[in-house]
Amino acid sequence: MSQPARSPFVDSLLQAASQMQLPGRGIAWLDAARHDNLAAFAVAGLPDTRVEAWKYTALRALAQRSLVLGDAHAAERAIDLQALRLPSLDGPRLTFVHGVFRADLSKLDELPQGLSLQPLSEVLRGEAEPLRFALAKHYREAGDAFAQLNAALAGDGVVLRVAAGVKIAQPVHLLFLGAPAETELAWHARNVIELGEGAELSLFEHHAGLGGQQHLGNLVSDVVLREGAKLQHTALQDSASGSSLIRRSQLRLHARAHASLHVLELGGVLSRHELQAELVGDEAQLETRGVFALNGRQHADTQLAIRHQALRTRSASVWRGVADERSRGVFRGAIVVAEGADGTDASLSNKNLLLSAGAEIDTKPELEIYADEVKAAHGATVGQLDERALFYLRSRGIPLVEARGMLTAAFCRAVLDSLPHEILRNHLSDLLLAHLPNAPTIP
Amino acid sequence: MTMLKIENLHARVEGKEILKGLNLTVNAGEVHAVMGPNGAGKSTLANVLSGRDGYEVTAGSVSYNGIDLLALEPEQRAAAGVFLAFQYPVEIPGVNNTYFLRAALNAQRKHRGEQELDSMKFLKLVREKLKVMQISDELLHRAVNEGFSGGEKKRNEIFQMAVLEPQLAILDETDSGLDIDALKQVAEGVNALRAVSRSFILVTHYQRLLDYIEPDFVHVLADGRIVESGDKSLALKLEEHGYAWIGERHAPALAGGAQA
DSSP states (O other): OOOOOOOHHHHHHHHHHTTOOOTTTTOHHHHHHHHHHHHHHHHHOSOOTTSGGGTTOOOHHHHTOOOEESOTTTTTOOOOGGGGOOOOOOSOEEEEETTEEOGGGOBOTTOOTTEEEEEHHHHHHSOOGGGHHHHSOOOOSTTOHHHHHHHHHOOOOEEEEEOTTOBOOSOEEEEEEEOOOSSOEEEEEEEEEEEOTTOEEEEEEEEEESSOOOOEEEEEEEEEEOTTOEEEEEEEEEOOTTOEEEEEEEEEEOTTOEEEEEEEEOOOSEEEEEEEEEEOSTTOEEEEEEEEEEOTTOEEEEEEEEEEOSTTOEEEEEEEEEEOTTOEEEEEEEEEEOTTOTTOEEEEEEEEEEOSTTOEEEEEEEEEEOSSSOEEEEEEEEEOOOHHHHHHHHHTTOOHHHHHHHHHHHHHHTTTTTOOOHHHHHHHHHHHHHHSTTOOSOO | OEEEEEEEEEEEETTEEEEEEEEEEEETTOEEEEEOOTTSSHHHHHHHHHTOTTEEEEEEEEEETTEEGGGSOHHHHHHTTEEEEOSSOOOEEEEEHHHHHHHHHHHHHHHTTOOOOOHHHHHHHHHHHHHHHTOOGGGGGSEETTTOOHHHHHHHHHHHHHHHOOSEEEEESTTTTOOHHHHHHHHHHHHHHOBTTBEEEEEESOSGGGGTSOOSEEEEEETTEEEEEESHHHHHHHHHHOHHHHHHHTHHHHHHOOOO
């Protein structure tokens, strides 16, 4: 082995990992994968900004921190769900505190027929073999540090399956919470989600925090849609203001599958979302919509990578970003149309708004096409509020501050308007408006 | 009663002097047409009066109901009753037309110390005004001017004017780009709003708008000054002889600054 890239962060995790008792220990293939990924991380360490995927997100500050691995008290921490003002959803809910399943905060009774929903920790104590494909991955790319850590250290998360042909009407709420603790923690969680042929599911992935703790969360989700399956996935990142969250979502869409994602990034001091989708079946369709609204010294980085690998697949992505004060937003949208993926229709639009001179947004759309008869469009802009529109509003009597708020809200909200679930749409819109400067109070 | 008094107004745009000593007095209830060739300063006048950025007043004064209009922010001018119908109304995606108009009306009312209208009262008002303007209420549910045709945009301006009920309405080339039917609708909307307490400044290049809105006064603006004033017959003369006729009558002015 070459000399590992040492830092307080790497040292603290490696040391703790050697003493960790993770669920699933003793399953040979899992032990091997965990060991292997940890070894790979030990060699590579955290990526620096010379790694292309991390060009605009520097981890120097994180590297200097020593974190406690996992939360030994996660099961007992007092959590007041009322204080979180959750949207009133009637469906099942799985709650995790620092990545550890909490039955007392979950709602798993009367699950609909055909929906299987379990914490990973429980599945690993029983029949783990079906998870082998998802969990026995070896991450080797430069920039995979957090995926490696996750593969090595995640012992809990969501295992969700919808049986073929089953339609789940109520959104399934996956709640990941951070809470005040004696020390700064690093937690890891892993989701494995599969929709059978023709199955339908609405999913609400929700990151929230109580208090201003500075934990690091690391979540990897695998989502597979079999032939003709339909997924509505809404993700709300509303973590505590000092916390960091790294997420990777890996989607795989088989023939005629249809996934629709809405993402709202609001919280945390450092948030990174890697959204990787592979359209592997003919006529698979993917829609992604997302917005980040940043202020203070927040840093949010969205890395969208869509790969068209089959005939007549379609993807449409609309992302918006707003950065105020000294915040920084990063968006990278890469679309690859592989050889043979003829008839692909791919579009990507990313528009960004800078609300202060101290804010920064870096956007980079990328398009690689190796097939024929492809329709592809992409564009990205970074700008300020339209002076003509501002004057128009003011000329009608709307004060400057309100006019700015109105235009900023309008800029972001278009992304959420297509969210079909009304309660979630309103919940996310309200949170977004509350997060924006001087947003109007009535819709 | 004098509503607006513009005296010796000089204004610059991007360092270039456009208005060069403009004088104009508008009394309550009067309709003034300001005509002139391209580049004479018509739109500059409209924009200076409504407070748009980028127009630098270098000399002169504008008094509106006895107050210094130029000292006010655009939204304060609106609340004081000044309305500009834009030559190019701006599309604002994501902002609903009805919501926008209610926010505008209530901001003005709040500024004037009046009670804000709740949504019921506001909708009642809007329905009344819609009838007058013959606007389809479908336009209300769309984003401000987004995807509107040229005629719809101009009618929407007049509709906003009807709801906001200004004292001084400045229409900046509202007739440009309109076919004859749309022009008539816009004119009918304006005529319906004429009142003893409300004044209009119609900025236009062509006489044809004045076939439908009868002005009390017609002014010819050339090279940053009003060079000729008269009644509506002046517009007809202009139509007959063209702006070159003005040039011959006011050669020194148009030659550029022979007057001090």
